Amino acid sequence: MRLIVQKYGGTSVADPDRIRHVARRVSKAYNDGHNVVVILSAMAGVTDNLIDLAGQAAQSPDLRELDVLLATGEQTTAALLAMTLRDMNYPARSMLGHQAQVVTDRDFGNAHILEIGTQAIENLLTQRNIVVVAGFQGTDSQGNITTLGRGGSDTSAVAIAAALKADVCEIYTDVDGVYTADPNICGKARKIKTISYDEMLNMASLGAKVLQIRSVGFAKKYKIPVHVRSSFNEEEGTMVVSENSGMESVMVSAVTHDKNQAWITLNKVPDQPGIAAKIFTPLADRGIVVDMIIQNTHTNGQTDLTFTVPENEYDMALEIEKRVAREIGADDIFGKKEIAKVSVIGVGMKNHSGVAATMFAALAAENINISMISTSEIRISCVVDEKYTELAVRILHTAFGLDAE
Ligand code: ADP
Ligand code: ASP
Ligand code: MG
Numbered sequence: 474m475r476l477i478v479q480k481y482g483g484t485s486v487a488d489p490d491r492i493r494h495v496a497r498r499v500s501k502a503y504n505d506g507h508n509v510v511v512i513l514s515a516m517a518g519v520t521d522n523l524i525d526l527a528g529q530a531a532q533s534p535d536l537r538e539l540d541v542l543l544a545t546g547e548q549t550t551a552a553l554l555a556m557t558l559r560d561m562n563y564p565a566r567s568m569l570g571h572q573a574q575v576v577t578d579r580d581f582g583n584a585h586i587l588e589i590g591t592q593a594i595e596n597l598l599t600q601r602n603i604v605v606v607a608g609f610q611g612t613d614s615q616g617n618i619t620t621l622g623r624g625g626s627d628t629s630a631v632a633i634a635a636a637l638k639a640d641v642c643e644i645y646t647d648v649d650g651v652y653t654a655d656p657n658i659c660g661k662a663r664k665i666k667t668i669s670y671d672e673m674l675n676m677a678s679l680g681a682k683v684l685q686i687r688s689v690g691f692a693k694k695y696k697i698p699v700h701v702r703s704s705f706n707e708e709e710g711t712m713v714v715s716e717n718s719g720m721e722s723v724m725v726s727a728v729t730h731d732k733n734q735a736w737i738t739l740n741k742v743p744d745q746p747g748i749a750a751k752i753f754t755p756l757a758d759r760g761i762v763v764d765m766i767i768q769n770t771h772t773n774g775q776t777d778l779t780f781t782v783p784e785n786e787y788d789m790a791l792e793i794e795k796r797v798a799r800e801i802g803a804d805d806i807f808g809k810k811e812i813a814k815v816s817v818i819g820v821g822m823k824n825h826s827g828v829a830a831t832m833f834a835a836l837a838a839e840n841i842n843i844s845m846i847s848t849s850e851i852r853i854s855c856v857v858d859e860k861y862t863e864l865a866v867r868i869l870h871t872a873f874g875l876d877a878e
Pocket of ligand 1: 484
């Protein structure tokens with residue numbers, strides 16, 4: 474008997490028919506004699522709709538109340554799956570985040586899991602129940618409902634799998650696995666059979682939203698094998714495992730994109746020591762992660778500075794920087810949300826100077842302007858106009874020889 478954690482994403486639970494399909498899949502694992510814990514997302518589109526609703530109710534919704542609202546998406550699907558299973562005569566029970574003892578910090582909308590008390594789930598499993606847990610949510614030490622950031626039910630699943638010492642965590646989604654680029658925009662992307670935690674961390678951090686980055690961090694820390702696969706067929710998906718688990722140690726190459734990017738430019742900033750700290754410290758204090766930074770040096774003691782922030786934190790970042798701009802005497806401040814970051818990962822950046830040249834030439838051939846560039850040993854990223862994202866991903870996939878035959 475194995476302990477299997479299965480997580481189903483929004484498309485897989487989008488309506489009662491699909492929930493019935495999920496119930497049949499869950500019951501199959503149960504009938505095979507395994508203990509099964511199921512983690513659910515909200516129905517596709519529901520979290521977006523709830524955010525929209527909140528925006529209609531309040532100009533700047535209170536973050537605690539927003540989490541109370543957002544958690545209802547997963548409460549709905551957990552209840553629906555449990556009642557579907559019970560209707561099929563399976564002993565299923567739903568649990569909300571607090572019932573499953575998912576304890577988080579108090580960072581509403583972006584909470585981190587601190588611990589998971591396994592007792593309640595284990596009690597139900599001992600009595601051969603199927604346990605259905607609402608993903609994406611937990612409670613802080615005072616019982617306030619929190620949510621884990623977009624895509625957070627992946628993290629609920631892997632964290633619960635780790636706490637229960639599950640044999641495997643299966644992530645059921647709407648694609649067949651992890652691909653060399655988003656298969657929904659790059660028809661020639663290839664499915665990756667096995668990928669290491671570190672390589673998956675790179676892909677997730679550069680925009681491959683098939684797994685939330687924190688879920689990969691948990692999987693790596695607790696060595697939980699993660700199987701990313703489709704809920705719509707029986708095919709083997711992608712195994713995310715540790716490097717020394719017998720896999721060939723070939724670097725995975727992939728192209729990723731991230732539309733959740735925006736930039737802010739400060740014009741004519743005094744070119745003096747301490748200015749950068751004044752600009753970036755208040756962002757760091759609010760937990761806003763700055764990714765790329767470009768600074769041009771001017772001869773007259775002033776400089777322009779441009780940097781990127783996650784688009785969903787752009788409004789907050791701009792507000793903070795308007796204040797900073799006044800303080801340091803910058804001439805002007807403006808920003809742009811319609812940008813995207815495309816990245817080429819893992820093609821041996823360190824040893825092959827031609828990699829950057831190949832990337833720039835491929836983008837130039839399609840007349841795609843590059844606004845910002847950053848490189849590391851394992852990747853090169855370019856910021857482009859958002860409307861070119863899909864084209865850029867496809868041509869880079871071809872340019873780096875990644876296309877399926
Ligand atoms: P779920 O609701 O199941 O969590 P998500 O939309 O969060 O699904 O994640 C699955 C999506 O991730 C796919 O539909 C695909 O568009 C996107 N994606 C982006 N990059 C990749 C990649 N490299 N491989 C697979 N899917 C990817
Ligand atoms: N429902 C949440 C979201 O849309 C969490 C998830 O699906 O993983 O972000
Ligand atoms: Mg997801």
